[in-house]
Amino acid sequence: MKESPRRPLILKRRKLPFPKSEPEVPHDEPDGPRSKDTAALSGSQCFPNNIRIMDHPSLPDTQVVVIPKTADLQSVLGALTAKGKECGPEGPTKFILLSGGSGSLEDWSDTLGMPTSEGESSSGNPLAFSTKREEGIPQRDLKECRVDAKPLVTVKPLSKELDCSPLDDSLTNIQWLGGMTTDGLAPNPGKRDEGKESQESCQQPLQPPRVCEERPGGIKDPQSERPPYSYMAMIQFAINSKKNRKMTLKEIYTWIEDHFTYFRNVAKPGWKNSIRHNLSLHDMFIRETSQDGKISYWTIRPEANRCLTLDQVYKPVVDVTASSSPQTVPVCEQQPMKRVVPELKKAIVPSTTERKIKPLLPRTDSYLVPIQLPLAPSIFLPSAQLPLVSPPQNCSSSAASIQGGGKRVRIAPKVLQRAPLHTDALKKEPLDVALSHEPRPSHHRKDASGSRRKQRLAPPSREEPVLLFPESSLFDSGLASDLSTFQDTQDTDAEPKTDSGSPGREHAFKTPIKSSHPASSTPSKPPAALPEPWRLTPLGKQGQSVLDFSPIRTPRDPALTPQRHSHTPFSFNSTPFKDLPLFSSPRELLASARSPPPARSCSRELQVGGAALANRSLTEGLILDTMNDSLSKILVDISFSGLDDEDLAMGNISWSQFIPELK
Amino acid sequence: MKESPRRPLILKRRKLPFPKSEPEVPHDEPDGPRSKDTAALSGSQCFPNNIRIMDHPSLPDTQVVVIPKTADLQSVLGALTAKGKECGPEGPTKFILLSGGSGSLEDWSDTLGMPTSEGESSSGNPLAFSTKREEGIPQRDLKECRVDAKPLVTVKPLSKELDCSPLDDSLTNIQWLGGMTTDGLAPNPGKRDEGKESQESCQQPLQPPRVCEERPGGIKDPQSERPPYSYMAMIQFAINSKKNRKMTLKEIYTWIEDHFTYFRNVAKPGWKNSIRHNLSLHDMFIRETSQDGKISYWTIRPEANRCLTLDQVYKPVVDVTASSSPQTVPVCEQQPMKRVVPELKKAIVPSTTERKIKPLLPRTDSYLVPIQLPLAPSIFLPSAQLPLVSPPQNCSSSAASIQGGGKRVRIAPKVLQRAPLHTDALKKEPLDVALSHEPRPSHHRKDASGSRRKQRLAPPSREEPVLLFPESSLFDSGLASDLSTFQDTQDTDAEPKTDSGSPGREHAFKTPIKSSHPASSTPSKPPAALPEPWRLTPLGKQGQSVLDFSPIRTPRDPALTPQRHSHTPFSFNSTPFKDLPLFSSPRELLASARSPPPARSCSRELQVGGAALANRSLTEGLILDTMNDSLSKILVDISFSGLDDEDLAMGNISWSQFIPELK
DNA sequence: TGATTGTTTATAAACAAGCCT
DNA sequence: CGAGGCTTGTTTATAAACAAT
Ligand SMILES: [Mg+2]
Ligand SMILES: [Mg+2]
Secondary structure (H helix, E strand, C coil), rough: CCCCCCCCCCHCCCCCCCCCCCCCCCCCCCCCCCCCCHHHHCCCCCCCCCCCCCHHHHCCCCEEECCCCCCCCCHHHHHHHHHHHHHHCCCCCCCEEEEECHHHHHHHEECCCCCCCCCCCCCCEEEEEEEHHHCCCCCHHHCCCCCCCCCCCCCCCCCHHHHHCCCHHHHHHHHHHHHCCCCCCCCCCCCCCCCCCCCCCCCCCCCCCCCCCCCCCCCCCCCCCCCCCCHHHHHEEEEEEEECEEECCHCCCCCCCHHHHHHHHCCCHHHHHHHHHHHHHCCEEEEEEECCCEEEEEEEEECCCCCHHHHHHHHCCCCCCCCCCCCCCCCCCCCCCCCCCHHCCCCCCCCCCCCCEECCCCCCCCCCCCCCCCCCCCCCCCCCCCCECCCCCHHHHHHHCCCCCCCCCCCCCEEECCCCCCHHHHHCCCCCCCCCCCCCCCCCCCCCCCCCCCCCCCCCCCCCCCCCCCCCCCCCHHHHHHHHHHHHCCCCCCCCCCCCCEEEEECCCCCCCCCCCCCCCCCCCCCCCCCCCCCCCCCCCCCCCCCCCCCCCCCHHHHHCCCCCCCCCCHHHHHHCCCCCCCCCHHHHHHHHHCCCCCCCCCCCCHHHHHHHHHHHHCCEEEEECCCCCHCCCCCCCCCCCCHHHHHCCCCCCCHCHHHCCC | CCCCCCCCCHHCCCCCCCCCCCCCCCCCCCCCCCHHHHHHHCCCECCCCCCEEEEECCCCCCCEEEEEECCCHHHHHHHHHHHHHCCCCCCCEEEEEECCCCCCCHHHHHHCCCCCCCCCCCCCEEEECCCCCCCCCCHCCCCCCCCCCCCEEEEEHHHHHHHCHHHHCCCHHHHCCCCCCCCCHHHHHCCCCCCCCCCCCCCCCCCCCCCCCCCCCCCCCCCCCCCCCHHHHHHHHHHCCCCCCCCCCHHHHHHHHHHHHHHHHHHCCCHHHHHHHHHHHEEECCEEECCCCCEEEEEEEEHCCCCCCCCHHEECCCCCCCCCCCCCCCCCCCCCCCCCCHHHHCCCCCCCEEEEEEECCCCCEEEEEEEEEECCCCCCCCHHHHEEEECCCCHHHHHHCCCCCCCCCCCCECCCCCCCCCCCHHCCCCCCCCCCCCCCCCCCCCCCCCCCCCCCCCCCCCCCCCCCCCCCCHHHHHHHHHHHHHHHHHCCCCCCCCCCCCCCCCCCCCCCCCCCCCCCCCCCCCCCCCCCCCCCCHHHCCCCCCCCCCCCCCCHHHHCCCCCCCEEEEECCCCCCCCHHHHHHHHHHHHCCCCCCCCCCCCCCCCCHHHHHHHHHHEEEEEEEEECCHHHCCCCCCCCCCCCCHHHHHCCHHHHHHHHHHC
């Protein structure tokens, strides 16, 4: 009964699948955080040569940044963030990130209905990256507010993926991934001790738990390695894989076991407990009951459903640095689960049969929100402006996040509207609408925002970033059909829906998290000698190495928030995403817009202001905001398919080859 | 690195401080749940002789039940619930519980401002107990709905306590308890390893953790025994002890250490982690920042604050069964923490200097909601009608919950209004407004409600039951002063509060939990041989032994819910309490009532319907509903002071002696 | 740098309700 | 059909990883 010395490996909070590969350049910067204005470009967070930056032709305070696949996106974001701070209030505040891909902006809508074609050749994935200010800075003392420039990144996704249609999910993906099905799988070979969910001291010191962490050779067994997704993410994958977006608990179990053999083979039975725990804990998962009341289905709150699916994060394995054979699994590869049918793969796809699962867990400081993408040609900026440190890429998975085949963003951006602030919260942590970028004095700054960290001030059930999808937004092409199809599978319950109007729930959002990557955060836990030999990542380093997913949200239409107008078009997006009501203006909007939220599976723009936003968002992409909110909750694929990784790694690429507009 | 055989004792989920004392009367009831109509009165859930039941003079479908202190309230509730079911739809649906106390109904308002007088002699605590139907029964198939009659209990509290004024809290209680202060305490003697919050495998097999479970002698060290409150409860205690109801994290730490020496002396440092975790996790705790943004204060969402304070659950130690000396701590006593100044105690209080802390953790199936109490004389019913099994009282704490000095209900009842149901939820789990009491067929019942268990369908930030207190309700006597005083300490921020209007948050409540005590619930964990020798409670038994607190809520004023009218006055209270918006009707109410919620510290009736309810609730008490919702969240003291426990235990009492109206 | 404060995720477990054998 | 076992759900407790200051 002695206390366990430390949590068993499997119980330990999941380690980041990506060891910090950024070179630990310690203190090469004599001037501390105080003089950040000068440090931003000279510090360890430099941009490599192959980064291109240009001003946005139409959007104010916006620059377009083109980065290769192999670049450490996190580093880029960090550098951009620092740059935004460095430039001060008048500097660029948003950045459009373009990471690889030969597709022009016009071919976004040409890749519909090709679920069987993975690795579709031309799929440009622009990312809009916009600096963002920390929310909670009261108007009264703007000058003394510490402004953390948060980058906003816009991703221009395929229309089909933005549609968030369930059809592009499991069924199609099943085929796409090689015919894997949720129910037709033969039981996997080795799975010890089924049943007995509770451990009951059933551990034999004889047989150490089959937790496969890091094998001595550095190669992990993809079948036994834990997927890099949170339970919440996996549950979303599972539920969204069903056309009707409902699943029983048992189906969720099965889906996860089928797609992540780790849980079938190596995980302790307690993982099911965790699944149930997550279902109960998170408000985004709601339980419905069949007509006869016999069956309970788990669904995702439509407003909160960003339609995460596994295929959105599933990508062919590409090892840039490792010289292992294509079939060899890279060090950090996550278990591919399903064999990809070879004939289904396109030529562009690397020879690997395996796919990498883009990890959800690592947190970054960015998330995606819709932003209007420029269709006009942009200015090409010299790459030297923002030198980027290319991480060593020790772990292939680190690079995999921004490389790989043509999977792209399908993540539903979350709603942007501000929740009304509650009482004191309104004073204490008001939204900041200005775009000033102060060098953020690290010490004597009187941050009136007072929010040291994000806090969801509980504007009801908003737990996940909500995808705000205007009805006919983004791409009218194939969406309607997908939507209709999906709608058909949905229960057409014409219930009057006496709902909504949830009353006096004010309270605002969480304080946005600033994106400070190189900042050394001291772990609360004393860095005592770690007994785990498999822990290979440097302890002192806590920065994330990749960013390929993040909460997404659409920019609020100014018309929806009459009372609050931001200084700049997108700066008012500083609202943290959690617990955001679908209606931007508190009561005014409710009073005027009494129509119940649309019964959709994926969160979209509400009917209320849908028309206005829909028009606007036809050319909108996704804004990746660094207002971090546990990025494990959203996925963004920014990989390119038009280039091979070597080219990108070498930097011998011309951006014009896949971005004609820039040329 | 082997997995810990089982969680160390201190890590184990807290055991119920009350071992199940009810006699395991197995299967003496041939007819199962099917034939509940006949079983209700003959089964193991019988009422002892000293239970009196009478019809309520004014309320329909209501009976008054008088029970002795020593009675197992849980058993009573279970029996009443069964009775309610047994009687069918036409039977009594609400019960007013009167548990001890010599006070008549008129002396409810005569005990104001006596914080220093614990054990005040005459304080009758009526409880209204009302059967309640399970929510989620669609209208369409009412007949096949399984109706779990949920009792509703009304507690008639003292006005001062109902006032929920912070003044009656820590400052006064400090004095009352013997001058303990939050900040002026000398550090306690033995506290090992301060600091190092994270364990870091710092456990020496040499020294087993100083977890004081059950000592061999059966006597526990009150200083080292863990208090029976959840972290959430203790945080509420702490914050509500401050006049301004704000506390920094450090102050919360200190308060808890000062009032529960367990955390100062024996708890592992990780308890502070848990405190922080709870603060972040629960929406009811919100963080505010000082004007300069330097200090973060933790507060409780006013709507969710039921103003739990330690004194509400702090009561003098009274051991009914144990013959130990008054100073001896009974077996199950919780650590009293603070010496009660002897001279402050009233004569009625047992000679014990120690106080028992009423546990919050054990869950029951009841909670309190306001109900209108009868002032007219009631009918006295023979006690034989509902025989009650008096539990063996093996553990004194089991009895302590319904015995002890004059502490009484101060818990703010929670709001009753229904949250709008969401989409499918409306169909799947509609509120049931009818009062039919079916015998609930155990098998082929087509429970259209479909909600096997409660689910908070996330009508926003409602995390705790909300106390619904009409402004001038209950007792106009001393409340105004208390309130005003309290208000003065509050920050008078006249912020416009652009809040509320939280949009499309429908989703309803949780499924009420039926009160089935004798029902054998199989633990999911296999009942493998338990290695813990200290585990004394019978394993197979899971029923709760006591009930002395529970979520409280006020009945919704019918005027507030125009669209839904219940068949009976209180039956519409079947709404689960979690996540209930303050406004009952979704949009209609919001549109009509735009006034922001009052900036109070304790949740009360909103201005919207406040007037109507205020008038009504002048004679209202609290309804204790068996719609269980983790009763660890609310406290109800139903102890009596007018009788000694022996009288009650012997059953040699006459109800007329403290309830003249009944005579 | 280190400590404090906050936010999340993971696990284990207690316990309830209800299904199923 | 009835008791016990198993499944499903809900909560609380702990530990830990990380973030921000
Ligand atoms: Mg849930
Ligand atoms: Mg909180």
